[in-house]
Amino acid sequence: MAPKEEGLPSGKGPAATRAARKPRRPAAETREDILNKAEELFRTKGFTNVAMADVAAALGMSPANVFKHFHSKAHLVDAISVRHLEAMIERLARPDDHKAPPERLLLFVERLMESHLRDLQKSPHIFEMIVFSAGQELPCAEQYREMLIDDIAQIIDAGIESGVYHVKDSRKTAEVAAMALACVLHPVLIAKEKADILATRCREVVALIDTALQNPLAK
Amino acid sequence: MAPKEEGLPSGKGPAATRAARKPRRPAAETREDILNKAEELFRTKGFTNVAMADVAAALGMSPANVFKHFHSKAHLVDAISVRHLEAMIERLARPDDHKAPPERLLLFVERLMESHLRDLQKSPHIFEMIVFSAGQELPCAEQYREMLIDDIAQIIDAGIESGVYHVKDSRKTAEVAAMALACVLHPVLIAKEKADILATRCREVVALIDTALQNPLAK
Incomplete structure (x- = not known):
């Protein structure tokens, strides 16, 4: 099982520790990435066949991280x-x-x-x-x-x-x-x-x- | 495996033989049965979740028999x-x-x-x-x-x-x-x-x- 901090929004750990583990990207960029990937998947696999988890997987992100940006489909x-x-x-x-x-x-x-x-x-x-x-x-x-x-x-x-x-x-x-x-x-x-x-x-x-x-x- | 004649429309065997095996019902009645069962299943399970085969199964009919009456969903x-x-x-x-x-x-x-x-x-x-x-x-x-x-x-x-x-x-x-x-x-x-x-x-x-x-x- 992946360690809990990997993708889930903890919001509690000190920002410095998280930054050391992984370079932070501006939220707006991540948001754009998610939108682009979602559209690409909707287009290629069909809208109804693509779940939020598929978008996350295609971006190598945790579902929780995607849900942080978009609360629902x-x-x-x-x-x-x-x-x-x-x-x-x-x-x-x-x-x-x-x-x-x-x-x-x-x-x-x-x-x-x-x-x-x-x-x-x-x-x-x-x-x-x-x-x-x-x-x-x-x-x-x-x-x-x-x-x-x-x-x-x-x-x-x-x-x-x-x-x-x-x-x-x-x-x-x-x-x-x-x-x-x-x-x-x-x-x-x-x-x-x-x-x-x-x-x-x-x-x-x-x-x-x-x-x-x-x-x-x-x- | 069920014998081939059971439900598939053979259309070739002598009618008398088939009648002896199973009492024939008017096609119009079978048609109504299929429509009623299909609507019931659409209503209870959701339209997109019900395939022609499900309608057939719920009526104890072969899918081929349903397709004989309705060529597609x-x-x-x-x-x-x-x-x-x-x-x-x-x-x-x-x-x-x-x-x-x-x-x-x-x-x-x-x-x-x-x-x-x-x-x-x-x-x-x-x-x-x-x-x-x-x-x-x-x-x-x-x-x-x-x-x-x-x-x-x-x-x-x-x-x-x-x-x-x-x-x-x-x-x-x-x-x-x-x-x-x-x-x-x-x-x-x-x-x-x-x-x-x-x-x-x-x-x-x-x-x-x-x-x-x-x-x-x-x-």
Whole structure:
């Protein structure tokens, strides 16, 4: 049996003793290592087949050390998703301020959908991660929702200003529009759908939303 | 080892001989037995933990005999889903022809969503079955889609007739509306959501769709 100090977070022994045994690495680096290895394993072995202990073993770490950084597989999934999300937001950061709001809305949704499709094709484990985290209310889901609603609300505000949209509460309306867009944005609903069907669906659903935005709310 | 004839479908030996060995049951009854046992096992042991062989074993049948009725787990899932679907359609068959189309639309969607939520609560394996069959294009998914689009198109037609909806192609528009409703109807998107959040979301998304239907398509 391995000595207890090897990997388990003791947190009690003097730091100097531990440092003498093993050179310390910054926690942020270890965290990145764990995320990279976990994604590599998810990709190669399938998300559901990889346990926290497998990630630890592949890194030559103790499971306890991995758990010190990520309390559960859900925390790991959340951190990986946040990385994907931040990379995506960076890729998508192309404001189309000069275009008419209806056109901006379509461009925004199309670009987001295509970005999701590329991610899913490149990293099929994302699909499994999302199914796994459905209903778990991970912070990454809330972050995605906020990003989506902010961007749509901004386009709606521009449309109100230019007189093309007739909306009272842009934020609230953006929330509803974001929900209606699940059929072209939610990974589970698009991952296995044909590209041309999705392209048509995207145009049609955005046209429906756009018609609603251009008119005062019914009733 | 059991003699080869015991369960494997031979299909060649004289029927009289087989009948003498074992009383024959109508295929439809065996089919029902398999579906009932499969659902029972999915419910008690979890969908992903139950293989076709487990269903066969629980019925004292050979796996080959089960495969004779259902060529794969996907075929089994499809048949179970069709049964749920037919039961649901029967439960929902309450036409609200006397009500105004916008109100009918909301009632229809609310009732459908609540029916899905009840099913998911009573039979959590439905959630797993749907995740499993995502993108497999099972006939049951097409049947559900057709049912949904037919019913929405009927309400839109009534709205066009009474002058409240301004829609050119009711069938096509019903397809788009059905897609936008995924956020309140698709099991993966609603299974783990709170009931009050869903009720609000349902009213808001239907109001958005309703506004679109009451106005000529933008652009």
